[in-house]
Amino acid sequence: MLRTPADGTRLRILAWLGEPGTAERGLTADDVAARLGVSRPAALTHLRLLDSLGLLRPAGDDGGPRYRRDEIRLAEVTRLFEKGW
Template identity: 75%
Template sequence: MYVMLRTPVDGTRLRILTWLREPGTAERGLTADAVAARLGVPRQVALTHLRILTALGLLRTDTAADGPPVHRRDEARIAEIAELFEKGW
């Protein structure tokens, strides 16, 4: 799983998870457009990273009828995974 969190070049997915812990960002989450702007990449690239993190169960996506999907960390799932690694998984 750790390999899926890292890209061979720069660890982008780990940075996204870190950003989502920042005060303010943790509460409001990030949209794909916000991730793209912060990374300086096309929206589709940001979406790919967010989809992988969601597929791994590390993010949850909230959709509202009046706005774009917002991504937030799934702290319970992250804690479960951390515990598995601590046990030597």
């Protein structure tokens, strides 16, 4: 979890997923790749890592899963860091 890229890519993905519209719709790996200007495999790597940490919830399979934030898990992690973990 602490292996964050220097450019903050995963934080940007989480922030983007919190925006109105995107939060409801979710994002595919293709969406992330296009927005960030990275390859689809690179986008998938970021999404899968966030998913493995429990910060995202994938759903659906038509053209690949759409990822949404897991707001409960994000709140738990935020509280841990606020407590100085």
